Amino acid sequence: MQRQYIFTKNGFYPENTGEETEDEESAEFLYDMGNIESPSKLTVSGYFLYLVSDAFFKELTRLPELEIARDKINVAPTQECIERLLNATPYAIGTEFIDEKWIRNRFSELETIFQGQIRNYKGSVAMYLAERNQSLHVPERIFLHLVESKNDDAPFAFIATYASRQSDGSVQHMPLQYALTEYRDDREKLLTLLSSLNRAAEVSPLIAELMESGEMFHTLKFTVDDAYSFLKDIEKIEETGILCRIPNWWRKKNSMLSVNVKLGEEKPSMVGFDALVSLQPSLEVDGVRLTQSEIEQLLRQTEGLAFLKGKWIEVNHEKLRKLLEEMEDIPESLSFRDAVQLEMGNDKILPDVGIVVSNGAWMSRMLLDLREPNRIRSVAVPKTLKATLRPYQKSGYSWLNYMNRLGFGACLADDMGLGKTIQVLTYLEKLRKTDKDAKVLLIVPASLIGNWQREKDKFVPAMNSVILHGRPSTKLAEEAKEELPFLTITTYAMAAKIEPLKEKEWDCLILDEAQAIKNPTTKQTREIKKMKSKMRIAMTGTPIENDLTNLWSLFDFLNHGLLGASKEFHEFCKGLEEHPEKYAKLKSMISPFMLRRVKTDKNIISDLPEKVEMLDYAALSRKQTVLYRKAVSDMEKRVLEAEGIERRGIVLGTITKLKQICNHPDQYLGQDDYSPADSGKFALLKELCETIYEKRERVIVFTQFKEITEYLAEYLTGIFHAKGYVIHGGTPVKRRTEIVEKFQGERYVPFIVLSVKAAGTGLNLTKANHVIHFDRWWNPAVENQATDRAFRIGQTKDVMVHKFVSKGTIEEKIDAIINSKKELAENVIGSGGEKWITDLNNEELFSLLRLEE
Incomplete structure (x- = not known):
């Protein structure tokens, strides 16, 4: 079975599949993810973790000092790497926690693991990486740099550097000419260092020329033609193991000169998905619009690099003509539906080669308002x-x-x-x-x-x-x-x-x-x-x-x-x-x-209380309705003929029966089928817990009846696709402790079903942020004490408290009395339980117990 992963603020954990497996150390597991041969077979959450691990090793193997720095290496994601991972964040549980800080923290964990392993490894870093993954290679210690300068005749500067260990143990990038001094007494090491340049010379005429003339060991001024010759060979040079630091505009040269289409610069005459949105195409250089004369100038210019609008671009006549042809084919307007679909890169609407779509003033403002x-x-x-x-x-x-x-x-x-x-x-x-x-x-x-x-x-x-x-x-x-x-x-x-x-x-x-x-x-x-x-x-x-x-x-x-x-x-x-x-x-x-607003975002919801209590109303099933009415009818006949203790016993016994019927008919009948369709509360429980499961949060379900706890647990296991636990008065103290420890652990345990009396004291269940009172004690103090198993010191989330009430029954009427008469709730109900009901006269009693439509 493919494993899903749940993302958290501090990392991630594997979803519990119900199998008994050992917990995986998440950082070690993430470190090994980069070795997976078929990542496409992973779930979307697993594939994202693979991308994080893969990105770490790519950044690691882009460091020329890697071989000599070993366990002193520092690997931080570049801003480009972070953006790439954030853009690749899928729809998965907990991905709202994935931000730049989350990615940097994972890199830091992976860096620590690498440092620890390479510190104890006897061979070279190259050997270590090859043993892990044949596609990982240590880069050459030589690094080639091309930077822009302000010299009009030679607008670029070129220098080759190499990673050198200093006397204090640190690693610095030194100009290549220093290698001649450092290795003057060790010709073999010098030749080993320079061997990568010989391979680069085989694929790049410019590098070959610099090697032959000896200019490779000096800082050089490059003309536009020199720079263009070097840049065209970058891909082949880096394949030899030598990394190059070059201007970003060349890395993204395909988007430098492009057709930009502005969508919805002005408000359309009508709204809705069929509204016509205007399209305004233009030829641009890195977002700066070109005039007609500038376009003609580019067409006349020799192919290569050109400095235009304060930016360097590659002049390619074939591409330029193709872009101009595509501009001619762009329609004047699109439906709003098609305009939004361009976000997905729908090339059936507009060609996707060289065309950049951006939102105009009205469209940008409108979409920003919606977001x-x-x-x-x-x-x-x-x-x-x-x-x-x-x-x-x-x-x-x-x-x-x-x-x-x-x-x-x-x-x-x-x-x-x-x-x-x-x-x-x-x-x-x-x-x-x-x-x-x-x-x-x-x-x-x-x-x-x-x-x-x-x-x-x-x-x-x-x-x-x-x-x-x-x-x-x-x-x-x-x-x-x-x-x-x-x-x-x-x-x-x-x-x-x-x-x-x-x-x-x-x-x-x-x-x-x-x-x-x-x-x-x-x-x-x-x-x-x-x-x-x-x-x-x-x-x-x-x-x-x-x-x-x-x-x-x-x-x-x-x-x-x-x-x-x-x-x-x-x-x-x-x-x-x-x-x-x-x-x-x-x-x-x-x-x-x-x-979408979430409870964890305090920037949006700063005034949300830490505990939210709500009543959830369940409708009785037909079977519950019939049994409820019969139980009340039987009681009415018996009460009319009874007095004193006998009457009180009949009333209290009937209240218990009605509570059982409201929970599930089979609890009252003593049967063990417990079909969810026969109970409104079971249906309501499913609705709530399916949502809780989707977020992989945890819930405590309270009931005052021991006999229903196992049936509730069995039902919840089906909803959560994983087992939980049951604690009641008969659960040994040692077993209670074990259950609490497992529930409070990192492995996902979705629920505990507890009897209210068994959960009164001594339990710390702060991993749960949902509490459900399946049936009611009608004693606020008892219910609050039970709720506080989750809502207590150590709870880091807001606690949602759901109190189930069967509509039209004694449960709804008692709840109304408690909420409207606080003094009665605190003094009479709180101290005497349900006995106060037996003191009502027959008319009041029957009105309280009868089912209302």
Whole structure:
């Protein structure tokens, strides 16, 4: 099985596949990655690590002093190397941590390993490298330099240097003439040093001439022709092992003289993906535009080097004529969709030879606004919103309005817990207030309907809505034919079945947990993509990490055609293996349409509390509903005939039964099937934990019932594709300690299921940054004590606390009482548990326990 790797702030680690393997020392492992013979067979995360390791060895073997410096060598990535690696950073888990500092730290680790190994190696560095990889070669100690000078007659200077060990042990680059003095008594060493120049002379007439005349040992003034002769031979000279330091403009000479096409210099007359964007081509030298007379001058000039616009360029008449011909074929305008696709280097739109595409004034400003929403002019928050938005939520709300105005689909991909729902509801409230006839369709997983209904009622209570769920699809289809309110909420399954929903043109179509359409081949995905809407919003806390097919499907829904046809995108992805730097183009292309803020970015979210608590509502399944009502009905009959201790026992026993039914019918029935479809909480648990798994974060799940812990653990193992642990009152102290140590270790252990009583004290579980209370103790002090197993000293992440509540049941009613009557929660509930419920009269008791629709 191909191994994925998870990137962290301080490095990376291999994803746990469930196999029992020893932990790999990440730095040692990265050091060995450079020896892999078939890197293309690696996963994208593994291939990136190979690129880092390979880049280190390439930089190492570009140091002429390597053989004599040995363990004193210093290997730092060049800025060009860093940019190349950053551009090649793929979509993978944790790549938001990869920056210049991350790359420099990996190089530092690899340098330390090399120094340690070569220090104890008896042979030469060349032998050491050859044993590791036959393609690695120690460079020659001689280095050739060509630099620009200010002499008009000889505008270049040439010098040969060599790496020489000084008396203090350091290594310096000395002019080659000093070698004649250093080795005057050791002719063999001198000949060995100069032998590389003999090989270079065989491939370069200029080097041969300098060797024959003896001028190689002096600093030389080079004319333009001398410099051009040398530069043309650079590639062949470096193949002999001699490295050359030359002006950067020659290394990138293919982009020096180019046709530059400015996209969208002025704002188009209309917006959207079909808007026509102007194209303004020009011939440029390193970004500086040439006049017609300058172009004619180049055509008259002899081929070679020319100094133009303050820059040296290579004059190549054939290439110049080809560029001018291509300029003639460039259209006056393109659709915005095609213009954005140029980011991917789509040569079907414009030829890719010698053409550089850059954004004009309007295009640059617009794309920058989309990528940095805090630049967008803020939109007033509707006064009817019953909430105060955080600064980043306001910018997200303004961004959604801006995207709507431009006619683009938007992917709101904020991290879990940052309030995607409130941002979308604020946007919808603004739409409702400005367009009285607007109609919105919201598609969500069935397990999240309760949460959306509660959030809507809490923050935008005036927003009229209907939920198309929980009834036969034929009946729902009849309801959908009627005049619908502003907001229609349904599930993915029902959206694909209810035909009238597909026939309407919506003002806005929203997908929550939009990864539900990541597979473009499923019928559900195809049916939802057929729906017509003016604006489309996709919400997901886990933008695509490893499978770019998922990314294509998401954007095919949002902005059809942006990433081309499926086959075209597949071909582009295949090309990433050979040209991983194109990941940067892909990210640049989609970043304007995806807003992603993460909890770890304190620059954006400086006021986020360290602990975020939220209620998550689960709908009862049909089986749960039937059992719940029967349990309450049975209790009512018995309570009417009982008094005192007997009545109290009936009530407390029924409360326990109702809690069990809310968890899963099989817990109440004493069965061991535990089908996820029979429990709303199991469905909700899956929705949450799939997101947690996508980010490879860790979770603690609390329950007060020991008998359900193993079933929860088995269910979570399937979601996380790896085993976790269970701790309850029966877990021996020694085993508890072992579990905690493994959970707190570096190897990924995704979850622990704990009974609340067993987890009351003595456990430090700070590796978890998610806490789920699967069922409730109705005692805030007990729940907080359990939560603090994760939220305590040593916790470096923000902790997300989810409290599950079964909608319409005693769980929701008790939670409302606790939140509205703090004194009752602290004094009565906190001290007496559930006994206070037994003191209610029959009418109050029945009202509390009965199921509400």
